Amino acid sequence: MNADARDNPPTAAPAKRSTVGPYELVGLIGEGGFGEVWRATATHTGPVAVKLFKPIASPDDVVARFRREAEAIAACKHPSIVRILDAQLTKVGQPYVVLELVRGLPITDHCDAERMPIPERLRVFADVCRAVDHAHRSGIIHGDLKPSNVLVSSTQPGHVPKIIDFGVATATGADPDAPPPGWLAGTPEYMSPEQAAASGAEADPQWDVYSLGCLLYELVTGKRPYHNDGLDMLSVWSLTRYLRELDPADPSAWYHPGEPDSECRAALRGLDARHLAAVLETKIGKLVARSIAKDPHQRFRTAADLADAATRTARKIERGGWSIDSLLQLV
Numbered sequence: 001m002n003a004d005a006r007d008n009p010p011t012a013a014p015a016k017r018s019t020v021g022p023y024e025l026v027g028l029i030g031e032g033g034f035g036e037v038w039r040a041t042a043t044h045t046g047p048v049a050v051k052l053f054k055p056i057a058s059p060d061d062v063v064a065r066f067r068r069e070a071e072a073i074a075a076c077k078h079p080s081i082v083r084i085l086d087a088q089l090t091k092v093g094q095p096y097v098v099l100e101l102v103r104g105l106p107i108t109d110h111c112d113a114e115r116m117p118i119p120e121r122l123r124v125f126a127d128v129c130r131a132v133d134h135a136h137r138s139g140i141i142h143g144d145l146k147p148s149n150v151l152v153s154s155t156q157p158g159h160v161p162k163i164i165d166f167g168v169a170t171a172t173g174a175d176p177d178a179p180p181p182g183w184l185a186g187t188p189e190y191m192s193p194e195q196a197a198a199s200g201a202e203a204d205p206q207w208d209v210y211s212l213g214c215l216l217y218e219l220v221t222g223k224r225p226y227h228n229d230g231l232d233m234l235s236v237w238s239l240t241r242y243l244r245e246l247d248p249a250d251p252s253a254w255y256h257p258g259e260p261d262s263e264c265r266a267a268l269r270g271l272d273a274r275h276l277a278a279v280l281e282t283k284i285g286k287l288v289a290r291s292i293a294k295d296p297h298q299r300f301r302t303a304a305d306l307a308d309a310a311t312r313t314a315r316k317i318e319r320g321g322w323s324i325d326s327l328l329q330l331v
Helices: 059-075 107-113 118-137 193-198 205-221 236-245 260-267 273-291 303-319 324-330
Strands: 023-031 035-041 048-053 084-089 095-099 104-106 150-153 161-163
Touching: 023 048, 048 059, 059 084, 059 095, 104 107, 107 118, 107 150, 107 205, 118 161, 118 205, 118 273, 118 303, 193 205, 193 236, 205 273, 205 303, 260 273, 273 303
Parallel strands: none
Antiparallel strands: 023 035, 035 048, 048 095, 084 095, 104 150, 150 161
């Protein structure tokens, strides 16, 4: 759970909800459709994150979702996936899970703050892909991969990503507790066309591969492949059609020499806009295009395959040199 004071300063915990079980709530970290996440402390654990589930449906539905999220995280034991520490019900029957407290920023913000060049961004991204592949091999599909759900720890050496928020995660295979038709889980800007159209159908690992492609697009451009302020207001049918028919701009098209915003985003990636556009066009474009292909059969077969391709691309860029002088041949 995100607990970086630069990104999400906590608010004071209300007196009526000062404790949950043995955990003292210190401050609200964030709130989503399914619950509130609090920074908390306990004598036996130290700082943790406590997610309290909201009574958004019948008690049985809330408990079922609580169990799915707890089981999903527990099934994944990977250094780049948040750890679950406890899962209980309060005295009044409200479910909560206790998670590792991740201190860090969303991956896009962290890479910009560190002014990471493209090869280094690709390596951090590859680590995320390998964690997602571990989840898939553990039978879990995240279903909502986006920058705010991939934090980079500020307390560990290196750039260690942590995948959080398995609130809409599903197990592969039949799921008797799946949401009913018409219930859309996930974030439209990072959602594959087939996930948007699924409406409770069996989850597919390709959903996450596509979302990873959207994340990669944002890491290299500073822009989302699909950005529409009203996207989350569309019907399932309209959203599916939008995602199937609209082609995002090639990553290189976001960089225009001399344009202030382009130059600023390029500088955060170690080059000027002219030369970064050349790198994206010659080295990154095919990688991104295959990641977010409309047809899932045209994407990378697994998240591990995407990780390997990102790592190879980082090596190719570095072998060619990462200075402006060495990149002149690309222009």
